Amino acid sequence: MLDKEGYRPNVGIILLNQRNEVFWGKRIGQHSWQFPQGGIQQGENPKEAMFRELQEEIGLLPEHVQVIGRTRDWIRYDVPEEFLRRNSVSRPRKVLYKGQKQIWFLLRMVGRDTDISLRATPHPEFDAWRWNPYWIHLEHVIEFKRDVYQLALSELSRFITKKNNASHISWGSSLDEYQPVVKNQSHNHD
Numbered sequence: 716m717l718d719k720e721g722y723r724p725n726v727g728i729i730l731l732n733q734r735n736e737v738f739w740g741k742r743i744g745q746h747s748w749q750f751p752q753g754g755i756q757q758g759e760n761p762k763e764a765m766f767r768e769l770q771e772e773i774g775l776l777p778e779h780v781q782v783i784g785r786t787r788d789w790i791r792y793d794v795p796e797e798f799l800r801r802n803s804v805s806r807p808r809k810v811l812y813k814g815q816k817q818i819w820f821l822l823r824m825v826g827r828d829t830d831i832s833l834r835a836t837p838h839p840e841f842d843a844w845r846w847n848p849y850w851i852h853l854e855h856v857i858e859f860k861r862d863v864y865q866l867a868l869s870e871l872s873r874f875i876t877k878k879n880n881a882s883h884i885s886w887g888s889s890l891d892e893y894q895p896v897v898k899n900q901s902h903n904h905d
Contacts, residue, residue: 716757721813722791724755726765727867730773730780730822735849735875738773738824740833740841748847748855750864751840752817761785761818769822772840774832780822784874789816792863819867821874849875 717723728751730738739748753768755761762782769775793814833841850868853861 716755717812718816721811722816723812723814724761725752725815725817726755726761726768727752727817727819727863728765728769728822729819729867729871730775730824731783731849731875732824732846734846736846737849737851738831739845739847739851740773741843743839743842747857749857749860762820765820771836773844774835775826775830779824779826779830781825783821783823784871785821786819786867786870789818790863790866791816792860795859817863817867819871821871
């Protein structure tokens, strides 16, 4: 499913532990690390897709996480030509695939590390994982996704600092000195 500009709707997931470290998954059979992500299927909204991808890629259910926030808008990236599978002449498309547009979610792990399962489906995405400092080293991210990761991490950092504007935090600095934002969540049980 592509939009009219050739971008596939997708979700990205930044999963935090209680120390504000992020889940980092190693792509199966590769030396490439990334956040969980995946396409939005026909009829799904971004939040539904995020929960499906979370379960498919790392085995977590909605009760294992707390949704802290999401990006305001789509963040797009173009896939370089050498990674694209172009259509054959016999099956041309009206719109060619350019890349992905993503809504990024920031989640807090409320379950245990042992709840994570990289073999939740017959087709796993990752063969290893670790907790990594929030400000990941971008050289470990495939080059064409680096800007997206920087934009998503920067925008979502406002949800885990005392101040809503996290622009004062320099890239790579520790979030240890910042207190997580705790929103008062009163529930009405009428």
